[in-house]
Amino acid sequence: MMKLFDFALAPSPKRVRMILVEKGLDIPIEQVDLSKKAQFEEPFKSINPRCTVPALQLDSGEVLCDSQSITRYLEEVYPEPPMLGSTPLEKALVVEWITRVEQEGFMATAEAFRNSVKGMKGSAITGPVSYEQIPELAERGRARVKDFFGVLNERLAEHAFLAGENFSAADVAAFVFVEFSGWIKLQPDEGLTHLLAWRDAVAARPSATA
């Protein structure tokens, strides 16, 4: 039986929890308490030496340790409803927007958060190696998040969802990113009407509170 290692308060595993709800899947979930640094301790450290959640342990014992790889696995085993697109173009656009949301949204927010908060000293990057905070990176992260709100708004002016006319894992990623940006006290401003309308539409889905 598959098992998901999760931390209810963290943004990345929420992406997987939303996919599970969208696909109607109910699997065992175990909490790894990041607030107590349990990801760096046994037994979890051996399950996922990368020391991150989400991690999905398969029947075979194999462990997937990234929200993208976990989503791909779930899509292949439980294809309905599709969360990674249906046509070649849509499939490509889902990947493209997930990548952009990760690089331009999630990373920027994480940089702003991890390089400014006291509790993150020595933990400027996820994982087992300690990296010191760089205050300039926190500042840059905030600027990049604001830029990326604009990018998302422009895209959503043209399409109902990021990859086109269907809800996908790209929207899941972006929705969780927008929530995550609240951690650094940023939110899209009123003028970004397309982004805000899309956020309301996603927030109305049962998966939004997963």
Place this chain on the structure above:
Amino acid sequence: MMKLFDFALAPSPKRVRMILVEKGLDIPIEQVDLSKKAQFEEPFKSINPRCTVPALQLDSGEVLCDSQSITRYLEEVYPEPPMLGSTPLEKALVVEWITRVEQEGFMATAEAFRNSVKGMKGSAITGPVSYEQIPELAERGRARVKDFFGVLNERLAEHAFLAGENFSAADVAAFVFVEFSGWIKLQPDEGLTHLLAWRDAVAARPSATA
């Protein structure tokens, strides 16, 4: 007819060129001279407002602007030989290792390069928005690249290729990352025997010089 926008000296588009060779595809390729900042000028700026290569323009006019999304599109339209895995687990592991290579390898190298080289002043991040260099980030990038060489070596001690026993787009990404790390004068040291043996194996493929 599809057209690839490329810059022969840049690492990211090489990933796509290698996929084209592996799949035996021959499509028109147009150079965008990054050394002359042609990516920020018309006509390319309108083709890809993200101002990055690779970019793949499809028959429909639609443009994909990320090596991952381009690879996914090519895989869907030209499935043989598979570059994104065959079984659900293999498909997930290809995605996982591409993501790790991008986040832990490519980004770290890019941070080290873009935050230290004179010609990159004001261009610490790809794209149309100018960000200043952060020297500490260059230093951190170098440390992360060395760490990641070790991660790859451990993985390749257990498997012939990153996603298991078959060559995939994850190996393409990692091979180009190892080449790219030469830009910051880092290379895996002698002790990383599994990584070096894998590199030799990939270097022997016709796609390696694409």
